[in-house]
Amino acid sequence: MGKSLRVAYGESLVKLGAENEKVVVLDADLAHATQTCMFKEEFPDRFFNMGIAEANLMCTAAGFANKGYIPFASTFALFGAGRAYEQIRNSICYTNANVKFGFSHSGLSVGEDGGSHQSIEDIALMREMPHMTIFVPCDPAETEKAVMAAAEINGPVYIRVARPVCDDITTSDTPFIPGKANVMKEGNDFCIISCGLMIPEALKAAKGLEKEGIHTCVVNMHTIKPIDKDIILKMNETCKAIVTLEEHSVIGGLGSAVAEVLAGHNGARFKSLGIQDKFGKSGKPDQLFEAYGLTAGHVVKACRELLNF
Amino acid sequence: MQYDLKAKELRAEILKMLFACQSGHPGGSLSCVEMLMALYYEVMDVDPENPDKQDRDRLVLSKGHACPALYAILADIGYFPMEDLAGLRQIDSHLQGHPDCTKTPGIDMNTGSLGQGASLAMGMALAAKHGGESYNVYAVLGDGECQEGLVWEAAMAAAHYKLDNLTFMLDYNRLQIDGSNEEVMGLGDIIKKFDAFGFECMEVEGHDVVAITKALKTPVSGKPKFICCKTIKGKGVSFMENQYGWHGRAINAEEFDQAMKEQEVV
Numbered sequence: 001m002g003k004s005l006r007v008a009y010g011e012s013l014v015k016l017g018a019e020n021e022k023v024v025v026l027d028a029d030l031a032h033a034t035q036t037c038m039f040k041e042e043f044p045d046r047f048f049n050m051g052i053a054e055a056n057l058m059c060t061a062a063g064f065a066n067k068g069y070i071p072f073a074s075t076f077a078l079f080g081a082g083r084a085y086e087q088i089r090n091s092i093c094y095t096n097a098n099v100k101f102g103f104s105h106s107g108l109s110v111g112e113d114g115g116s117h118q119s120i121e122d123i124a125l126m127r128e129m130p131h132m133t134i135f136v137p138c139d140p141a142e143t144e145k146a147v148m149a150a151a152e153i154n155g156p157v158y159i160r161v162a163r164p165v166c167d168d169i170t171t172s173d174t175p176f177i178p179g180k181a182n183v184m185k186e187g188n189d190f191c192i193i194s195c196g197l198m199i200p201e202a203l204k205a206a207k208g209l210e211k212e213g214i215h216t217c218v219v220n221m222h223t224i225k226p227i228d229k230d231i232i233l234k235m236n237e238t239c240k241a242i243v244t245l246e247e248h249s250v251i252g253g254l255g256s257a258v259a260e261v262l263a264g265h266n267g268a269r270f271k272s273l274g275i276q277d278k279f280g281k282s283g284k285p286d287q288l289f290e291a292y293g294l295t296a297g298h299v300v301k302a303c304r305e306l307l308n309f
Numbered sequence: 310m311q312y313d314l315k316a317k318e319l320r321a322e323i324l325k326m327l328f329a330c331q332s333g334h335p336g337g338s339l340s341c342v343e344m345l346m347a348l349y350y351e352v353m354d355v356d357p358e359n360p361d362k363q364d365r366d367r368l369v370l371s372k373g374h375a376c377p378a379l380y381a382i383l384a385d386i387g388y389f390p391m392e393d394l395a396g397l398r399q400i401d402s403h404l405q406g407h408p409d410c411t412k413t414p415g416i417d418m419n420t421g422s423l424g425q426g427a428s429l430a431m432g433m434a435l436a437a438k439h440g441g442e443s444y445n446v447y448a449v450l451g452d453g454e455c456q457e458g459l460v461w462e463a464a465m466a467a468a469h470y471k472l473d474n475l476t477f478m479l480d481y482n483r484l485q486i487d488g489s490n491e492e493v494m495g496l497g498d499i500i501k502k503f504d505a506f507g508f509e510c511m512e513v514e515g516h517d518v519v520a521i522t523k524a525l526k527t528p529v530s531g532k533p534k535f536i537c538c539k540t541i542k543g544k545g546v547s548f549m550e551n552q553y554g555w556h557g558r559a560i561n562a563e564e565f566d567q568a569m570k571e572q573e574v575v
Contacts, residue, residue: 056428056462063432090422091429095411
Protein backbone atom coordinates (compact mmCIF):
# COMPACT_ATOMS: atom_id res chain seq x y z
CA MET A 1 0.00 0.00 0.00
CA GLY A 2 1.35 3.40 -0.91
CA LYS A 3 1.47 6.60 1.03
CA SER A 4 1.53 10.26 0.13
CA LEU A 5 4.67 11.78 -1.29
CA ARG A 6 4.65 14.42 1.44
CA VAL A 7 4.77 11.70 4.09
CA ALA A 8 7.62 10.09 2.17
CA TYR A 9 9.28 13.51 2.02
CA GLY A 10 8.97 13.97 5.79
CA GLU A 11 10.32 10.48 6.50
CA SER A 12 13.19 10.99 4.06
CA LEU A 13 14.21 14.22 5.77
CA VAL A 14 14.39 12.38 9.08
CA LYS A 15 16.55 9.67 7.52
CA LEU A 16 18.81 12.25 5.89
CA GLY A 17 18.97 14.28 9.08
CA ALA A 18 20.21 11.25 10.99
CA GLU A 19 22.97 10.73 8.43
CA ASN A 20 24.02 14.34 8.01
CA GLU A 21 24.02 16.84 10.85
CA LYS A 22 24.48 19.71 8.40
CA VAL A 23 20.87 19.26 7.27
CA VAL A 24 18.46 21.85 8.66
CA VAL A 25 14.79 22.23 7.78
CA LEU A 26 12.82 25.46 7.52
CA ASP A 27 9.09 25.81 7.04
CA ALA A 28 6.53 28.59 6.81
CA ASP A 29 3.82 27.48 9.25
CA LEU A 30 2.93 24.44 7.13
CA ALA A 31 4.99 21.78 8.89
CA HIS A 32 1.97 19.51 9.31
CA ALA A 33 0.97 19.89 5.67
CA THR A 34 4.44 19.48 4.19
CA GLN A 35 5.22 16.82 6.85
CA THR A 36 8.42 18.52 7.93
CA CYS A 37 6.88 18.15 11.41
CA MET A 38 8.50 14.69 11.48
CA PHE A 39 11.94 16.30 11.25
CA LYS A 40 10.95 18.84 13.88
CA GLU A 41 9.94 16.02 16.21
CA GLU A 42 13.23 14.18 15.72
CA PHE A 43 15.63 17.14 15.50
CA PRO A 44 13.93 20.12 17.17
CA ASP A 45 17.13 22.19 17.30
CA ARG A 46 17.61 21.85 13.54
CA PHE A 47 14.09 22.91 12.61
CA PHE A 48 13.17 26.56 12.09
CA ASN A 49 9.62 27.78 11.66
CA MET A 50 9.82 31.12 9.87
CA GLY A 51 6.14 31.89 10.15
CA ILE A 52 3.89 32.80 7.24
CA ALA A 53 6.60 34.70 5.40
CA GLU A 54 7.88 32.79 2.38
CA ALA A 55 10.22 35.47 1.05
CA ASN A 56 11.98 35.55 4.42
CA LEU A 57 12.01 31.74 4.46
CA MET A 58 14.11 31.67 1.28
CA CYS A 59 16.64 34.30 2.34
CA THR A 60 17.01 32.63 5.74
CA ALA A 61 17.75 29.35 3.98
CA ALA A 62 20.35 31.18 1.89
CA GLY A 63 21.89 32.45 5.14
CA PHE A 64 22.22 28.87 6.40
CA ALA A 65 23.70 27.69 3.10
CA ASN A 66 26.22 30.54 3.30
CA LYS A 67 27.45 29.03 6.59
CA GLY A 68 27.83 25.54 5.09
CA TYR A 69 24.54 24.00 6.15
CA ILE A 70 22.21 22.09 3.82
CA PRO A 71 18.86 23.79 4.33
CA PHE A 72 15.62 22.26 3.08
CA ALA A 73 13.00 25.01 2.71
CA SER A 74 9.43 23.76 2.60
CA THR A 75 6.06 25.27 1.95
CA PHE A 76 3.35 24.87 -0.69
CA ALA A 77 4.60 24.96 -4.30
CA LEU A 78 2.65 28.07 -5.18
CA PHE A 79 3.91 30.14 -2.24
CA GLY A 80 7.46 28.88 -2.64
CA ALA A 81 8.00 29.06 -6.38
CA GLY A 82 5.43 31.80 -6.92
CA ARG A 83 5.43 34.22 -4.04
CA ALA A 84 9.13 33.88 -3.25
CA TYR A 85 10.30 33.56 -6.85
CA GLU A 86 12.64 36.51 -6.80
CA GLN A 87 14.23 35.57 -3.47
CA ILE A 88 14.98 32.16 -4.96
CA ARG A 89 16.41 33.80 -8.06
CA ASN A 90 18.57 36.51 -6.53
CA SER A 91 19.46 35.15 -3.10
CA ILE A 92 19.84 31.47 -3.99
CA CYS A 93 20.29 30.64 -7.67
CA TYR A 94 22.38 33.71 -8.51
CA THR A 95 25.03 32.57 -6.00
CA ASN A 96 24.41 28.84 -6.57
CA ALA A 97 23.55 28.60 -2.86
CA ASN A 98 23.16 25.05 -1.58
CA VAL A 99 19.47 25.32 -0.74
CA LYS A 100 16.94 22.53 -1.33
CA PHE A 101 13.26 23.21 -1.91
CA GLY A 102 10.70 20.58 -0.94
CA PHE A 103 7.42 22.08 -2.02
CA SER A 104 4.25 20.11 -1.46
CA HIS A 105 0.71 20.63 -2.72
CA SER A 106 1.81 20.96 -6.32
CA GLY A 107 -0.50 20.55 -9.29
CA LEU A 108 -4.22 19.91 -9.63
CA SER A 109 -3.99 17.02 -7.16
CA VAL A 110 -4.29 19.54 -4.33
CA GLY A 111 -7.97 19.04 -5.16
CA GLU A 112 -10.66 20.68 -3.06
CA ASP A 113 -8.68 23.79 -2.07
CA GLY A 114 -9.11 24.94 -5.65
CA GLY A 115 -7.28 27.10 -8.13
CA SER A 116 -5.81 29.54 -5.61
CA HIS A 117 -3.73 26.73 -4.10
CA GLN A 118 -3.08 24.49 -7.12
CA SER A 119 0.36 25.33 -8.44
CA ILE A 120 0.42 24.57 -12.14
CA GLU A 121 3.33 26.87 -12.99
CA ASP A 122 6.02 26.01 -10.42
CA ILE A 123 8.11 23.88 -12.79
CA ALA A 124 8.10 26.70 -15.34
CA LEU A 125 9.17 29.24 -12.72
CA MET A 126 11.91 27.07 -11.25
CA ARG A 127 13.15 25.68 -14.56
CA GLU A 128 14.34 28.91 -16.13
CA MET A 129 16.69 29.80 -13.28
CA PRO A 130 20.35 28.95 -13.92
CA HIS A 131 21.92 26.40 -11.49
CA MET A 132 18.55 24.84 -10.57
CA THR A 133 17.98 21.07 -10.60
CA ILE A 134 14.38 19.83 -10.62
CA PHE A 135 13.07 16.43 -9.49
CA VAL A 136 9.44 15.35 -9.83
CA PRO A 137 9.16 12.02 -8.00
CA CYS A 138 6.33 9.64 -8.90
CA ASP A 139 6.01 7.58 -5.71
CA PRO A 140 7.29 7.28 -2.14
CA ALA A 141 10.44 5.34 -3.02
CA GLU A 142 11.41 7.84 -5.69
CA THR A 143 10.72 10.72 -3.29
CA GLU A 144 13.22 9.30 -0.83
CA LYS A 145 15.81 8.90 -3.57
CA ALA A 146 15.18 12.48 -4.72
CA VAL A 147 15.75 13.83 -1.20
CA MET A 148 18.96 11.84 -0.78
CA ALA A 149 20.21 12.84 -4.25
CA ALA A 150 19.40 16.50 -3.58
CA ALA A 151 21.69 16.51 -0.55
CA GLU A 152 24.53 15.19 -2.71
CA ILE A 153 24.22 18.00 -5.26
CA ASN A 154 26.03 21.27 -4.52
CA GLY A 155 23.46 23.89 -5.53
CA PRO A 156 19.74 24.57 -5.53
CA VAL A 157 17.44 21.59 -6.04
CA TYR A 158 13.66 21.66 -6.29
CA ILE A 159 11.71 18.54 -5.31
CA ARG A 160 8.08 18.76 -6.42
CA VAL A 161 5.99 16.88 -3.89
CA ALA A 162 2.36 16.00 -4.53
CA ARG A 163 -0.25 15.78 -1.80
CA PRO A 164 -2.32 12.60 -2.46
CA VAL A 165 -1.65 9.06 -1.33
CA CYS A 166 -0.28 7.11 -4.27
CA ASP A 167 0.68 3.55 -5.07
CA ASP A 168 4.21 2.21 -5.23
CA ILE A 169 5.37 2.16 -8.83
CA THR A 170 9.10 1.82 -8.33
CA THR A 171 11.05 -0.16 -5.75
CA SER A 172 14.00 0.69 -3.57
CA ASP A 173 16.17 -1.05 -6.20
CA THR A 174 15.00 1.10 -9.11
CA PRO A 175 17.88 3.32 -10.15
CA PHE A 176 17.61 7.07 -9.62
CA ILE A 177 20.33 8.93 -11.43
CA PRO A 178 19.75 12.70 -11.63
CA GLY A 179 19.34 13.72 -15.25
CA LYS A 180 18.85 10.16 -16.48
CA ALA A 181 15.26 9.14 -17.15
CA ASN A 182 13.93 5.64 -16.40
CA VAL A 183 12.23 3.64 -19.14
CA MET A 184 9.38 1.94 -17.30
CA LYS A 185 8.09 0.07 -20.32
CA GLU A 186 9.68 -0.56 -23.71
CA GLY A 187 7.94 0.03 -27.05
CA ASN A 188 8.87 1.40 -30.47
CA ASP A 189 5.63 2.77 -31.99
CA PHE A 190 4.58 5.41 -29.51
CA CYS A 191 6.28 7.06 -26.54
CA ILE A 192 4.76 8.67 -23.46
CA ILE A 193 7.13 10.88 -21.48
CA SER A 194 5.71 11.73 -18.10
CA CYS A 195 6.56 12.46 -14.46
CA GLY A 196 5.12 12.50 -10.97
CA LEU A 197 1.52 11.49 -10.37
CA MET A 198 0.86 11.12 -14.10
CA ILE A 199 3.09 8.04 -14.41
CA PRO A 200 0.27 5.61 -13.46
CA GLU A 201 -1.97 7.18 -16.13
CA ALA A 202 0.83 6.84 -18.68
CA LEU A 203 1.29 3.16 -17.81
CA LYS A 204 -2.46 2.58 -18.00
CA ALA A 205 -2.63 4.22 -21.45
CA ALA A 206 0.31 2.12 -22.63
CA LYS A 207 -1.40 -1.04 -21.49
CA GLY A 208 -4.54 -0.14 -23.42
CA LEU A 209 -2.58 0.76 -26.56
CA GLU A 210 -0.66 -2.54 -26.46
CA LYS A 211 -4.00 -4.34 -26.76
CA GLU A 212 -4.55 -2.46 -30.00
CA GLY A 213 -1.10 -3.44 -31.23
CA ILE A 214 0.58 -0.09 -30.57
CA HIS A 215 3.88 -0.85 -28.88
CA THR A 216 4.16 1.97 -26.37
CA CYS A 217 7.17 3.11 -24.43
CA VAL A 218 6.78 4.91 -21.09
CA VAL A 219 9.58 7.18 -19.92
CA ASN A 220 9.65 8.42 -16.33
CA MET A 221 11.34 11.82 -16.61
CA HIS A 222 11.92 12.21 -12.87
CA THR A 223 14.49 14.93 -13.51
CA ILE A 224 13.05 17.85 -15.44
CA LYS A 225 16.32 19.77 -15.24
CA PRO A 226 18.83 18.87 -16.45
CA ILE A 227 16.56 17.05 -18.89
CA ASP A 228 17.69 13.72 -20.37
CA LYS A 229 18.25 14.86 -23.95
CA ASP A 230 19.66 11.50 -25.05
CA ILE A 231 16.52 9.54 -24.26
CA ILE A 232 14.30 12.18 -25.91
CA LEU A 233 16.34 12.14 -29.13
CA LYS A 234 16.45 8.34 -29.08
CA MET A 235 12.66 8.14 -28.76
CA ASN A 236 12.38 10.73 -31.52
CA GLU A 237 14.21 8.31 -33.81
CA THR A 238 12.66 5.02 -32.75
CA CYS A 239 9.01 6.01 -32.22
CA LYS A 240 6.47 7.48 -34.64
CA ALA A 241 4.97 9.84 -32.08
CA ILE A 242 5.72 11.27 -28.64
CA VAL A 243 3.28 12.60 -26.07
CA THR A 244 4.23 14.32 -22.83
CA LEU A 245 1.84 14.07 -19.89
CA GLU A 246 2.15 16.26 -16.79
CA GLU A 247 0.14 17.72 -13.96
CA HIS A 248 1.33 21.23 -14.83
CA SER A 249 0.70 23.92 -17.41
CA VAL A 250 1.77 23.00 -20.93
CA ILE A 251 3.57 26.35 -20.89
CA GLY A 252 7.00 25.94 -19.35
CA GLY A 253 6.84 22.45 -17.86
CA LEU A 254 7.90 18.97 -18.95
CA GLY A 255 6.22 19.33 -22.35
CA SER A 256 8.07 22.55 -23.05
CA ALA A 257 11.37 21.04 -21.90
CA VAL A 258 10.92 18.09 -24.26
CA ALA A 259 9.85 20.37 -27.12
CA GLU A 260 12.98 22.46 -26.60
CA VAL A 261 15.08 19.34 -27.14
CA LEU A 262 13.05 18.21 -30.16
CA ALA A 263 13.18 21.60 -31.87
CA GLY A 264 15.31 21.40 -34.98
CA HIS A 265 15.16 17.60 -35.18
CA ASN A 266 13.07 15.74 -37.72
CA GLY A 267 11.38 12.63 -36.43
CA ALA A 268 8.37 11.70 -34.36
CA ARG A 269 5.19 13.75 -34.21
CA PHE A 270 4.71 15.46 -30.87
CA LYS A 271 1.91 16.57 -28.58
CA SER A 272 2.03 18.04 -25.09
CA LEU A 273 -0.70 17.02 -22.67
CA GLY A 274 -1.08 19.07 -19.52
CA ILE A 275 -3.14 21.97 -18.28
CA GLN A 276 -3.96 24.07 -21.33
CA ASP A 277 -3.33 27.64 -20.14
CA LYS A 278 -6.13 27.57 -17.59
CA PHE A 279 -6.38 27.81 -13.82
CA GLY A 280 -7.51 24.86 -11.74
CA LYS A 281 -10.66 24.62 -9.67
CA SER A 282 -12.09 22.68 -6.74
CA GLY A 283 -12.84 18.99 -7.08
CA LYS A 284 -11.40 15.59 -6.31
CA PRO A 285 -8.01 14.92 -7.92
CA ASP A 286 -9.35 12.18 -10.19
CA GLN A 287 -12.24 14.36 -11.32
CA LEU A 288 -9.82 17.20 -12.06
CA PHE A 289 -7.45 14.95 -14.01
CA GLU A 290 -10.41 13.90 -16.17
CA ALA A 291 -11.75 17.45 -16.56
CA TYR A 292 -8.36 18.82 -17.60
CA GLY A 293 -7.54 16.03 -20.01
CA LEU A 294 -4.84 14.27 -18.04
CA THR A 295 -6.11 10.67 -17.91
CA ALA A 296 -5.15 7.54 -19.83
CA GLY A 297 -8.13 7.97 -22.14
CA HIS A 298 -6.86 11.36 -23.27
CA VAL A 299 -3.43 9.91 -23.95
CA VAL A 300 -4.96 7.17 -26.10
CA LYS A 301 -6.99 9.78 -27.98
CA ALA A 302 -3.86 11.84 -28.61
CA CYS A 303 -2.07 8.74 -29.84
CA ARG A 304 -4.89 7.99 -32.31
CA GLU A 305 -4.71 11.53 -33.68
CA LEU A 306 -0.95 11.44 -34.07
CA LEU A 307 -0.78 7.96 -35.61
CA ASN A 308 -4.07 8.10 -37.56
CA PHE A 309 -5.55 4.79 -36.47
CA MET B 310 43.20 57.58 11.55
CA GLN B 311 42.19 61.04 10.40
CA TYR B 312 38.61 60.22 9.54
CA ASP B 313 37.91 63.46 7.64
CA LEU B 314 40.89 62.98 5.37
CA LYS B 315 40.15 59.29 4.81
CA ALA B 316 36.50 60.06 4.03
CA LYS B 317 37.60 62.56 1.38
CA GLU B 318 40.00 60.04 -0.16
CA LEU B 319 37.24 57.45 -0.31
CA ARG B 320 34.76 59.91 -1.79
CA ALA B 321 37.32 60.82 -4.46
CA GLU B 322 37.66 57.12 -5.34
CA ILE B 323 33.87 56.75 -5.50
CA LEU B 324 33.60 59.76 -7.82
CA LYS B 325 36.37 58.46 -10.09
CA MET B 326 34.70 55.07 -10.34
CA LEU B 327 31.29 56.52 -11.13
CA PHE B 328 32.65 59.04 -13.61
CA ALA B 329 34.57 56.29 -15.42
CA CYS B 330 31.57 54.02 -15.89
CA GLN B 331 29.13 56.86 -16.61
CA SER B 332 26.43 55.14 -14.58
CA GLY B 333 25.83 53.99 -11.01
CA HIS B 334 24.50 55.63 -7.86
CA PRO B 335 26.37 58.65 -6.47
CA GLY B 336 23.90 59.91 -3.83
CA GLY B 337 23.55 56.75 -1.74
CA SER B 338 27.20 55.76 -2.17
CA LEU B 339 28.36 59.08 -0.73
CA SER B 340 25.87 59.00 2.15
CA CYS B 341 27.04 55.72 3.73
CA VAL B 342 30.82 56.27 3.61
CA GLU B 343 31.26 56.95 7.34
CA MET B 344 28.94 54.06 8.28
CA LEU B 345 31.17 51.67 6.33
CA MET B 346 34.31 53.33 7.71
CA ALA B 347 33.15 52.69 11.28
CA LEU B 348 32.47 49.06 10.39
CA TYR B 349 35.67 48.27 8.51
CA TYR B 350 38.19 50.54 10.24
CA GLU B 351 36.96 50.25 13.82
CA VAL B 352 34.53 47.45 14.50
CA MET B 353 34.52 44.41 12.24
CA ASP B 354 36.97 41.56 12.75
CA VAL B 355 38.02 40.78 9.18
CA ASP B 356 41.26 39.76 7.49
CA PRO B 357 41.81 40.96 3.91
CA GLU B 358 44.62 38.39 3.60
CA ASN B 359 42.11 35.67 4.37
CA PRO B 360 38.72 36.83 3.02
CA ASP B 361 36.98 33.54 3.83
CA LYS B 362 38.14 33.36 7.45
CA GLN B 363 35.41 31.35 9.13
CA ASP B 364 35.01 33.42 12.29
CA ARG B 365 35.11 36.84 10.60
CA ASP B 366 32.34 39.36 11.08
CA ARG B 367 30.03 39.71 8.06
CA LEU B 368 28.58 42.73 6.28
CA VAL B 369 25.56 42.61 4.02
CA LEU B 370 25.19 45.84 2.07
CA SER B 371 21.45 45.52 1.70
CA LYS B 372 21.31 48.79 -0.23
CA GLY B 373 23.55 47.09 -2.77
CA HIS B 374 23.51 49.98 -5.22
CA ALA B 375 25.85 51.85 -2.84
CA CYS B 376 28.60 49.30 -3.53
CA PRO B 377 31.14 51.84 -4.87
CA ALA B 378 31.59 53.01 -1.26
CA LEU B 379 32.17 49.45 -0.12
CA TYR B 380 34.50 48.64 -3.01
CA ALA B 381 36.62 51.73 -2.20
CA ILE B 382 37.03 50.59 1.40
CA LEU B 383 37.70 46.95 0.51
CA ALA B 384 40.45 48.09 -1.87
CA ASP B 385 41.80 50.52 0.72
CA ILE B 386 42.25 47.76 3.30
CA GLY B 387 43.76 45.38 0.79
CA TYR B 388 41.14 42.90 -0.40
CA PHE B 389 42.13 43.72 -3.99
CA PRO B 390 44.34 46.32 -5.75
CA MET B 391 43.20 49.94 -5.90
CA GLU B 392 43.61 49.76 -9.70
CA ASP B 393 40.66 47.35 -9.85
CA LEU B 394 38.32 50.20 -8.87
CA ALA B 395 38.61 51.65 -12.36
CA GLY B 396 36.82 48.54 -13.66
CA LEU B 397 33.55 49.18 -11.84
CA ARG B 398 30.61 48.00 -13.98
CA GLN B 399 32.92 47.15 -16.91
CA ILE B 400 32.86 43.81 -18.65
CA ASP B 401 35.72 41.56 -17.42
CA SER B 402 35.85 43.37 -14.04
CA HIS B 403 35.00 41.56 -10.81
CA LEU B 404 33.32 44.75 -9.57
CA GLN B 405 29.70 44.26 -10.53
CA GLY B 406 27.00 46.93 -10.57
CA HIS B 407 25.69 45.34 -7.38
CA PRO B 408 27.75 43.27 -4.90
CA ASP B 409 28.57 39.72 -5.96
CA CYS B 410 30.24 37.44 -3.41
CA THR B 411 31.10 34.90 -6.09
CA LYS B 412 33.27 37.45 -7.92
CA THR B 413 34.64 40.02 -5.45
CA PRO B 414 36.89 39.19 -2.47
CA GLY B 415 35.53 40.65 0.76
CA ILE B 416 31.90 40.68 -0.30
CA ASP B 417 29.98 38.43 2.11
CA MET B 418 26.64 38.22 0.31
CA ASN B 419 24.98 39.20 -2.95
CA THR B 420 22.53 42.05 -2.76
CA GLY B 421 20.86 44.52 -5.07
CA SER B 422 17.24 43.46 -4.89
CA LEU B 423 16.02 45.62 -2.03
CA GLY B 424 14.86 43.97 1.17
CA GLN B 425 16.67 40.72 0.57
CA GLY B 426 19.88 41.81 2.27
CA ALA B 427 18.09 42.42 5.55
CA SER B 428 16.58 38.95 5.36
CA LEU B 429 19.84 37.33 4.27
CA ALA B 430 21.72 38.97 7.13
CA MET B 431 19.09 37.72 9.55
CA GLY B 432 19.46 34.20 8.12
CA MET B 433 23.25 34.41 8.40
CA ALA B 434 22.95 35.54 12.02
CA LEU B 435 20.53 32.71 12.78
CA ALA B 436 22.91 30.19 11.18
CA ALA B 437 25.79 31.61 13.24
CA LYS B 438 23.79 31.28 16.46
CA HIS B 439 22.79 27.75 15.53
CA GLY B 440 26.43 26.85 14.95
CA GLY B 441 27.54 28.38 18.26
CA GLU B 442 29.65 30.99 16.45
CA SER B 443 30.50 34.28 18.12
CA TYR B 444 30.86 36.56 15.11
CA ASN B 445 28.48 39.41 14.26
CA VAL B 446 26.46 40.12 11.15
CA TYR B 447 25.82 43.71 10.06
CA ALA B 448 23.38 44.91 7.43
CA VAL B 449 23.31 48.42 5.96
CA LEU B 450 19.80 49.29 4.83
CA GLY B 451 18.46 52.15 2.79
CA ASP B 452 15.47 54.14 3.99
CA GLY B 453 13.45 53.64 0.83
CA GLU B 454 14.27 49.97 1.16
CA CYS B 455 12.27 49.85 4.39
CA GLN B 456 9.15 50.11 2.23
CA GLU B 457 9.80 46.47 1.26
CA GLY B 458 7.70 44.06 3.33
CA LEU B 459 10.59 41.61 3.48
CA VAL B 460 12.53 43.98 5.76
CA TRP B 461 9.76 43.58 8.33
CA GLU B 462 9.50 39.82 7.89
CA ALA B 463 13.22 39.72 8.65
CA ALA B 464 12.85 42.13 11.58
CA MET B 465 10.11 39.99 13.11
CA ALA B 466 12.24 36.86 12.81
CA ALA B 467 15.37 38.60 14.18
CA ALA B 468 13.55 39.47 17.38
CA HIS B 469 11.79 36.10 17.56
CA TYR B 470 15.12 34.28 17.45
CA LYS B 471 16.76 36.84 19.81
CA LEU B 472 19.56 37.57 17.36
CA ASP B 473 21.85 39.80 19.41
CA ASN B 474 24.60 39.04 16.89
CA LEU B 475 22.69 41.04 14.26
CA THR B 476 22.77 44.80 13.67
CA PHE B 477 20.68 46.68 11.15
CA MET B 478 22.14 50.10 10.28
CA LEU B 479 19.86 52.53 8.47
CA ASP B 480 21.36 55.05 6.05
CA TYR B 481 18.65 57.59 6.79
CA ASN B 482 19.20 60.25 4.14
CA ARG B 483 15.43 60.55 3.64
CA LEU B 484 15.59 60.52 -0.17
CA GLN B 485 14.84 57.84 -2.74
CA ILE B 486 14.61 57.66 -6.54
CA ASP B 487 11.29 59.42 -7.02
CA GLY B 488 11.69 62.01 -4.27
CA SER B 489 11.67 62.17 -0.49
CA ASN B 490 10.49 59.23 1.62
CA GLU B 491 7.70 61.47 2.84
CA GLU B 492 6.44 62.14 -0.68
CA VAL B 493 6.83 58.59 -1.99
CA MET B 494 5.83 56.44 1.00
CA GLY B 495 6.37 57.88 4.43
CA LEU B 496 8.26 55.69 6.89
CA GLY B 497 6.61 57.24 9.92
CA ASP B 498 8.67 56.99 13.09
CA ILE B 499 11.15 54.41 11.86
CA ILE B 500 12.90 54.11 15.24
CA LYS B 501 9.63 53.46 17.05
CA LYS B 502 8.78 50.88 14.41
CA PHE B 503 11.99 48.91 14.92
CA ASP B 504 11.57 49.34 18.68
CA ALA B 505 8.09 47.86 18.41
CA PHE B 506 9.52 44.96 16.41
CA GLY B 507 11.82 44.17 19.34
CA PHE B 508 15.10 45.85 18.42
CA GLU B 509 17.43 47.78 20.72
CA CYS B 510 17.36 51.15 18.94
CA MET B 511 19.90 53.94 18.75
CA GLU B 512 20.18 57.14 16.75
CA VAL B 513 23.47 58.75 15.69
CA GLU B 514 24.89 61.36 13.34
CA GLY B 515 25.60 59.26 10.28
CA HIS B 516 28.77 61.10 9.25
CA ASP B 517 30.41 60.88 12.67
CA VAL B 518 32.64 57.80 12.65
CA VAL B 519 33.27 58.03 16.39
CA ALA B 520 29.57 58.18 17.22
CA ILE B 521 28.71 55.33 14.85
CA THR B 522 31.54 53.23 16.28
CA LYS B 523 30.32 53.85 19.81
CA ALA B 524 26.80 52.74 18.89
CA LEU B 525 28.11 49.66 17.10
CA LYS B 526 30.18 48.69 20.14
CA THR B 527 27.37 49.19 22.65
CA PRO B 528 26.61 45.71 23.97
CA VAL B 529 23.11 44.34 23.55
CA SER B 530 21.81 41.07 24.87
CA GLY B 531 18.88 38.94 23.77
CA LYS B 532 17.69 41.20 20.97
CA PRO B 533 18.91 42.59 17.64
CA LYS B 534 20.24 46.12 17.32
CA PHE B 535 19.01 48.94 15.10
CA ILE B 536 21.17 52.03 14.53
CA CYS B 537 19.47 54.88 12.73
CA CYS B 538 22.27 56.89 11.08
CA LYS B 539 21.15 60.38 10.11
CA THR B 540 22.93 61.05 6.85
CA ILE B 541 22.96 63.40 3.87
CA LYS B 542 22.42 61.96 0.44
CA GLY B 543 25.30 62.99 -1.84
CA LYS B 544 27.38 63.99 1.23
CA GLY B 545 30.63 65.80 0.45
CA VAL B 546 29.70 67.13 -2.98
CA SER B 547 27.93 70.47 -2.59
CA PHE B 548 25.69 70.20 -5.63
CA MET B 549 24.69 66.60 -4.91
CA GLU B 550 23.81 67.03 -1.24
CA ASN B 551 20.13 66.49 -0.46
CA GLN B 552 19.27 66.23 -4.16
CA TYR B 553 17.23 63.11 -4.94
CA GLY B 554 18.06 63.53 -8.63
CA TRP B 555 21.57 62.30 -7.82
CA HIS B 556 20.32 58.88 -6.74
CA GLY B 557 21.33 57.30 -10.02
CA ARG B 558 22.77 59.82 -12.49
CA ALA B 559 25.93 59.79 -14.54
CA ILE B 560 28.47 62.50 -13.68
CA ASN B 561 29.65 64.73 -16.55
CA ALA B 562 33.21 66.07 -16.92
CA GLU B 563 32.48 69.51 -15.52
CA GLU B 564 30.64 68.09 -12.53
CA PHE B 565 33.42 65.60 -11.94
CA ASP B 566 36.10 68.30 -11.84
CA GLN B 567 34.07 70.36 -9.40
CA ALA B 568 33.29 67.35 -7.20
CA MET B 569 36.94 66.29 -7.10
CA LYS B 570 38.07 69.78 -6.14
CA GLU B 571 35.74 69.62 -3.17
CA GLN B 572 37.51 66.49 -1.90
CA GLU B 573 40.78 68.46 -1.65
CA VAL B 574 42.70 65.28 -2.39
CA VAL B 575 45.74 65.57 -4.64
